[in-house]
Amino acid sequence: MKRKHKRLTFVVIAMVLLASAAGLALVAFEDNIVFFYSPTDVLTKNLSPDRRVRLGGLVEEGSVEKTAGSTVILFRVTDLQNTIPVSYEGLLPDLFREGQGVITEGVMVGGVFQASEVLAKHDENYMPPEVAEILKESGQWEEQDNQEQGDKPK
Amino acid sequence: MKRVTYVLPLAVFLILALYFAVGLSRDSSVIPSALIDQPAPQFVLPPIEGNSGKGFSTADLKGQVSVVNVFASWCVPCRAEHPLITRLADMNIAAVYGLNYKDKPEAVLAWLDSLGDPYTEIGADRNGRVSIDWGVYGIPETFVVGKGGRIRFKHVGQLTAEKLEKEILPIIRELNQ
Amino acid sequence: MIVEAGHFALILAVVFALIQGTLPLIGAHRNNATWMALSVPTAVAQFILVAISFAALTYAYVTSDFSVYNVAANSHSAKPMIYKISGVWANHEGSMLLWVMILALFGSAVAVFGRNLPPTLKARVLGVQALISVGFYLFILFTSNPFERLLPAPIDGRGLNPLLQDPGLAMHPPFLYLGYVGFSIAFSFAIAALIEGRVDAAWARWVRPWTLVAWVSLTLGIALGSWWAYYELGWGGWWFWDPVENASFMPWLAGTALLHSSVVVEKRNALKGWTIFLAIVTFSLSLLGAFLVRSGVLTSVHAFASDPARGVFILGLLVVVIGGSFTLFAIRGPALKSGSLFRPISREGALLLNNLLMTTGAAAVLLGTLYPLFLDAVGGGKVSVGPPFFNAVFIPLMTPMIAAMAIGSLLAWKRGDLAQAMGRLWTALAAAGAVVLLVWWIVADGPVLAALGMGLAAWLFVGTVAELTVRIRLFRVPVGESLRRLSRIPRATWGMTVAHAGMAVVVAGMVGAGNWKVESIQVMTPGETVTVAGYDYTFRGATEVQGPNYTATRGTFDISREGRRVTTLYPENRNYPVEKRPSTEAAILTTFWADLYVVIGDPDKNTATGGYVTRIYHNPMIAWIWAGILIMVSGGLVSLSDRRHRVGAPTRHRAAPIGAAPAGVRE
Incomplete structure (x- = not known):
């Protein structure tokens, strides 16, 4: 009887711990998950300025613009269908290049994506899978006729 | 009751493994399939600067079965698969086109000089834009295109002799009939 | 050939x-x-x-x-x-x-x-x-x-x-693998014990040195990786909760729990099933890390080029190894009888609490790491789970654990006395309170939690020292007697004391670096001065330099404080022509209280001015993190040198039948 009782104490403590950890995790998930969107998604979703998201795509050729005497960098991210202007203050990662895949994190304010973080992969022969998928999803090879196929890439 | 506790880890792990399996299958199948049985994208590429040839464009893909090999001189797997591409070209069962991805003309010319040039034509994609249209996301990649200009097969990564014998050659033969 | x-x-x-x-x-x-x-x-x-x-x-x-x-x-x-x-x-x-x-x-x-x-x-x-x-x-x-x-x-x-x-990263994988793979021995011992149906104190002593070796190596490996990320990536951060980092952190948490629970098996012949479970879990998490990094299932800042075929093979391996061992655990586990019971307020009770918190922490990290994969698999969209999630879950779990660490080592085995333990900790409590007030006073506008965090670190440190003074009965017996006791303390106990003290230093470093970091990004022209956290950084211009296999832009920054020259730093922006890749080399001055960290970026758009984008960080107490980790590691090594735990030293007293009463427990 006593033995059972002791074991129960531990089970209860463990349960309480697990439950509070699970509760913590759920609350944290609610606030801290960042969705990954393409420029097209961002335009269609009409995001509020307090919603942090990740925007992925290609850095449009010729779009990177530095301002003299300031650390603000402007560029455009495209999925070859839609394009979003991005503003970022800081140092760009070593492998940030025009025409290359990029992932930025930030918020959408008045039509401009204010990025607080810019991530580029450490390998120029490699495109982030999320970006690769976005380019495929943008369906830009559908521009050419393939109505009869009806096999939209998804 | 006690036994259940001991089985729990196994159950949790099996569910995890299931998710991993789903994750893996998404990784390998979804991306390549997007282009299969679609017409090849529209493009016109110039030849490599300083090389003979007329370049490579969508029009070249009509009328015969073609293989499109995306390569670059700086890519080690491309060098490794080069003998297989050469072998395929020597069989004369399909036109083998090269799509030269983001490369310096002098570098690729030196590369072709030392390894041989098996390609019918090579298009120079210096900014990589056409490769994006082809859905290339790592090189090398190899496509098989049917007589009508539709993409029928795509292989991501380095070709192996086995892949060539067991998958690519049968598809080419089938398309040739 | x-x-x-x-x-x-x-x-x-x-x-x-x-x-x-x-x-x-x-x-x-x-x-x-x-x-x-x-x-x-x-x-x-x-x-x-x-x-x-x-x-x-x-x-x-x-x-x-x-x-x-x-x-x-x-x-x-x-x-x-x-x-x-x-x-x-x-x-x-x-x-x-x-x-x-x-x-x-x-x-x-x-x-x-x-x-x-x-x-x-x-x-x-x-x-x-x-x-x-x-x-x-x-x-x-x-x-x-x-x-x-x-x-x-x-x-x-x-x-x-x-x-x-980079020299740091050159040695990072060997240590990491010594850790990951070292846990395979604990795993093999656990499987062997399940086959034999027998776990006892001698078993725990045989496993312990191997677990310690693995733990020490993994700790060093993680520290090297974190140190590398800190000075090489040029972001001034030391931990990013990146999936690859998490992959090494989860086995560390489980391994640390295993190290502690095996002590309970050794001393009290209890927690046997749990210890076996932890041994399996620790190595499984190591394997899982290998799978996540190499299969391309999760994307990360520093993943290996991934290949689905490899992923399938490793997944198969995971299913066989982990699935097989958990199946064996499900079949043979219930037969492992615990020899003795225990009370919540006792050394073993405290160790169990440590274990529960550690494993819950590992589970939370696992959840956060894999959640994007789950959501994607059910078509819920692509998400990323970043540092805010991990901080929000992990810190509340670790805080009570660190608070309990100081108390736990003062409780006796079997039947502890909480009031007595607390009575011995009044110095620690006073020290913690003093530190909180001091920090509050110095950093008046800083976050309150930072002051409390520093108090926690002080509590653990002084509590650990207090445990030592209790052990040698300092000031209760003549000093000579105390010293004699000090010299008789087993190395394993010294190991614990040193490691816990190291943990306190790590906590202090994390709290300081996490809360009081100052960052400043600007364009600087030659001669311009920027003040960050009381230090004046003057940019003297940049020159081109030639390295063995790279060229670099090297900036010169004179740093002074209140008019007195401190040092000159030379950050570089390197370009490697063969690999066609750039790389940022931060210049860092490490002092006792803070790191001064300078990065030089691209030239300003208006090149005529000779200006460059620069990033300056003031990272308080960040060196404490690595110093503390080194202290923990040396604690592990001291414990490893204990005669009783020397590899192969212990012998089983007598061959007892399967699942029988405990073999002799030596003190």
């Missing part, structure tokens, strides 16, 4: 591993001494063969033999020799070869040093170890062969990612 010999040696190693993984296990089952004894020579032979194989690959790297595909893809003739060598394991294939070599190294170490192990246990441990090896050998030979030739050979190689050309 040498390369082919290496390939052949690897194939021979599989043969030996297969013998080692079958005959001794059957021999142990049938009680056939000859078959069991086979485990020792095969384990040694297996190691020698893999070592030959590894040496062959290293030779190909050192001589820049570009006819080997792996060398051509990852090395370059113009690379400094140290990075030619570290290039061997800076890629997928070579790192797997290092992995199996360490696996075989541990196996042969058990074979050679485990003379006191009962023959059946030894045969089973080595057998299980060999079976794991077989899985990885086949993985290498079928999907990741580093000895593949490339003909005709290119004139030069492609080079190694410049980010990886």
Whole structure:
């Protein structure tokens, strides 16, 4: 009887711990998950300025613009269908290049994506899978006729 | 009751493994399939600067079965698969086109000089834009295109002799009939 | 030729591993001494063969033999020799070869040093170890062969990612793998114990040194990786909760829990099933880390180039190893009887609390790491789970654990007295309170939680020292007597004290670096001065410099404080022509209280001014993190040197029947 009782104490403590950890995790998930969107998604979703998201795509050729005497960098991210202007203050990662895949994190304010973080992969022969998928999803090879196929890439 | 506790880890792990399996299958199948049985994208590429040839464009893909090999001189797997591409070209069962991805003309010319040039034509994609249209996301990649200009097969990564014998050659033969 | 010999040696190693993984296990089952004894020579032979194989690959790297595909893809003739060598394991294939070599190294170490192990246990441990090896050998030979030739050979190689050309990172994988793979021994012992149906104090003592070696190595490996990320990536951060980092952190949490729970098995003959479970989980998490990093299932800032075929193979391996061991656990686990009961307020109660919090922490990290995968698999969209999630979940879990650490080591085994323990901790409580007030006063506008965090670190540190003074009865008996007691304290206990004190230093460093970091990004023209956290940084301009295999823009920054010159820092922005990649080299001055960290970026758009984008960080107490980790590691080493835990030292008192009453527990 006593033995059972002791074991129960531990089970209860463990349960309480697990439950509070699970509760913590759920609350944290609610606030801290960042969705990954393409420029097209961002335009269609009409995001509020307090919603942090990740925007992925290609850095449009010729779009990177530095301002003299300031650390603000402007560029455009495209999925070859839609394009979003991005503003970022800081140092760009070593492998940030025009025409290359990029992932930025930030918020959408008045039509401009204010990025607080810019991530580029450490390998120029490699495109982030999320970006690769976005380019495929943008369906830009559908521009050419393939109505009869009806096999939209998804 | 006690036994259940001991089985729990196994159950949790099996569910995890299931998710991993789903994750893996998404990784390998979804991306390549997007282009299969679609017409090849529209493009016109110039030849490599300083090389003979007329370049490579969508029009070249009509009328015969073609293989499109995306390569670059700086890519080690491309060098490794080069003998297989050469072998395929020597069989004369399909036109083998090269799509030269983001490369310096002098570098690729030196590369072709030392390894041989098996390609019918090579298009120079210096900014990589056409490769994006082809859905290339790592090189090398190899496509098989049917007589009508539709993409029928795509292989991501380095070709192996086995892949060539067991998958690519049968598809080419089938398309040739 | 040498390369082919290496390939052949690897194939021979599989043969030996297969013998080692079958005959001794059957021999142990049938009680056939000859078959069991086979485990020792095969384990040694297996190691020698893999070592030959590894040496062959290293030779190909050192001589820049570009006819080997792996060398051509990852090395370059113009690379400094140290990075030619570290290039061997800076890629997928070579790192797997290092992995199996360490696996075989541990196996042969058990074979050679485990003379006191009962023959059946030894045969089973080595057998299980060999079976794991077989899985990885086949993985290498079928999907990741580093000895593949490339003909005709290119004139030069492609080079190694410049980010990886760094002394810290060169040593990061070997330590990490020593840790990951070291836990395989604990795993093999656990499986052997499940087969035998017997776990006792002697078993716990046999496992302990191996677990400690693995823990020390993993701790060092993680620290090296974090240190590298700090100075090499140029972001001024030291931990990013990146999936790859998490992959190494989860086994560390589980391994730390295992280290503590095995003490309970040793001293109190309790928590047996749980300890076995932890041994399986720790190694499983190591394997899971390998899977996540190499399969491309999760994307990360620093993943290996991924290949689905490899992913499928590793997943298969995971299912066999983890699924198999959990199945065995489900069948044999319930038969492991715990010898004794215990009360919540006791040393073992505190250790259990530590275990619960550690494993919950590991589970939370696992959840956060895998959640994007789950959501994607059910079509819920692509998400990323970043540092805010992990901080929000992890910190509340670790805070009570650190608070309990100081109390736990003061509680007696079996029946502790909480009031008495607290009574002995009044100095710690006073110190914590004083630190909170002091911090509050100094950093008036800083976050309140930071002050409390510093108080927590002080509580743990002073509490750990207080435990030592209680142990030697300082000021209660004459000083000479206290000193005599001090000299008699077992090394294992010293190890605990040192490691806990180190943890306190780490906590202080994390709190400081996490809360009081100051960052400043601006364009600076030559002669311009920026003040960050009381230090004046004057930019003197930038020049082009030539390195062995790179060119760089080097900036010069004079740093002074209140008019007194402190130092001059030279951050670089390097460009590696072979790899066609740039790399940022931060310049760092480490002082006791803070790191001064300067990064130089691109030139300003208006180049006529000679201005550059610069980033300056003031990172308070960040060096404490690594200093604290080194203290923890030395604690582990001190404990490892304990005579009682020396490899192979303990012997089982008498052969008791399966699942029987505890074997003798020595104090």
